[in-house]
Amino acid sequence: MKDIIIIGAGPAGMTAALYALRADKSVLLLEKENFGGQITFSPRLENYPSIMEISGSEFANQLLDQVVAHGAEIELAEALEIKDMGEYKRVHTDYGDFDGKAVIIATGSKHRHLGLDGEEELIGSGISFCAVCDGSFFADKSVAVIGGGNTALQEAVMLSDICKKVTIIQNLSFMTGEGRLLAILEKKNNVDMIFDTVLTGLEARDGELCAINIKNTKTEEEARFELDGMFVAIGQVPENEAFKNVSALDSYGYIVSDENCLTDTEGVFVAGDCRTKRIRQVTTASADGAVAALAACRYIDGLFAK
Numbered sequence: 332m333k334d335i336i337i338i339g340a341g342p343a344g345m346t347a348a349l350y351a352l353r354a355d356k357s358v359l360l361l362e363k364e365n366f367g368g369q370i371t372f373s374p375r376l377e378n379y380p381s382i383m384e385i386s387g388s389e390f391a392n393q394l395l396d397q398v399v400a401h402g403a404e405i406e407l408a409e410a411l412e413i414k415d416m417g418e419y420k421r422v423h424t425d426y427g428d429f430d431g432k433a434v435i436i437a438t439g440s441k442h443r444h445l446g447l448d449g450e451e452e453l454i455g456s457g458i459s460f461c462a463v464c465d466g467s468f469f470a471d472k473s474v475a476v477i478g479g480g481n482t483a484l485q486e487a488v489m490l491s492d493i494c495k496k497v498t499i500i501q502n503l504s505f506m507t508g509e510g511r512l513l514a515i516l517e518k519k520n521n522v523d524m525i526f527d528t529v530l531t532g533l534e535a536r537d538g539e540l541c542a543i544n545i546k547n548t549k550t551e552e553e554a555r556f557e558l559d560g561m562f563v564a565i566g567q568v569p570e571n572e573a574f575k576n577v578s579a580l581d582s583y584g585y586i587v588s589d590e591n592c593l594t595d596t597e598g599v600f601v602a603g604d605c606r607t608k609r610i611r612q613v614t615t616a617s618a619d620g621a622v623a624a625l626a627a628c629r630y631i632d633g634l635f636a637k
């Protein structure tokens with residue numbers, strides 16, 4: 332029996348682990364695939380206070396080293412369900428069951444897919460969600476970035492230094508990402524931007540993406556666009572279906588909670604991008620981790636009051 336089981340080893344889960352360990356609680360950190368979470372996909376983290384610049388993966392590695400040094404136990408396992416056993420909680424995973432006095436859900440979110448025919452088969456064969464991971468495969472090639480928010484613009488900035496040509500395809504009439512990123516892209520002579528345009532189809536040759544079909548939503552004009560690769564950056568979706576028995580989810584699938592990081596079940600807390608909130612960043616995920624961990628400690632010590 333652990334004091335606290337934390338599901339998800341992104342910035343929220345790892346910060347929660349740090350605070351719980353420093354409060355002398357035993358911690359088991361469960362991660363299904365990628366210690367460090369989403370930030371490992373970022374080439375540069377420049378808005379974490381006190382750190383001028385660091386790669387996302389280096390930041391994640393340092394955080395993991397820190398929690399392990401403080402005594403966290405880690406397990407590569409996917410949580411499939413939380414059972415409320417009254418005095419304790421049982422986390423059912425693909426690697427067995429783990430019992431804890433309290434649980435913190437810190438499962439973050441995932442890249443949204445376009446939902447086009449053939450998309451799932453072409454992931455890794457021309458379709459990517461991460462320039463830092465896959466950008467180098469497209470050196471001196473032509474790629475499209477789908478989306479117009481901060482992630483899309485960041486991806487495009489990075490790809491513009493690697494690829495021959497980058498075309499950003501946005502469904503709105505304007506980019507929604509930061510003006511600072513847009514200004515950088517506007518100065519690049521290998522970057523084009525297409526607005527009011529959606530994707531309607533994908534074409535593959537020898538199992539690799541070779542072209543996309545696009546449609547202007549204002550003129551209804553359709554076109555075929557040849558490319559070597561495509562980076563999809565159209566937002567995130569949470570993966571909280573497994574936890575809907577312990578807490579309500581909003582219409583997007585986020586766990587309904589507030590700055591107190593409580594769920595509908597006593598002894599189950601939530602932290603980071605997987606909960607309802609306006610700003611999803613490393614700083615806000617870490618802040619949640621601290622709040623959830625200290626609430627879980629108070630719960631275990633019998634001092635908890637909502």
Ligand SMILES: Cc1cc2nc3c(=O)[nH]c(=O)nc-3n(C[C@H](O)[C@H](O)[C@H](O)COP(=O)(O)OP(=O)(O)OC[C@H]3O[C@@H](n4cnc5c(N)ncnc54)[C@H](O)[C@@H]3O)c2cc1C
Pocket residue numbers: 338339340341342343344361362363364365366367368369370371372373375376377378408409410411437438439440441482570573602603604605611612613614616
């Ligand atoms: C390309 C990119 C660039 C970014 N750049 C910045 C930036 O510059 N600055 C900034 O502040 N933020 C940035 N962000 C956002 C930031 O990464 C997130 O806000 C932050 O990582 C959220 O942390 P989290 O711990 O809540 O969730 P996540 O980082 O998503 O971590 C959740 C973890 O939980 C795991 N998990 C999920 N379900 C389960 C399960 N059932 N069982 C076990 N494990 C599970 C996941 O595998 C994942 O590792 C960026 C994000 C991306 C994708």
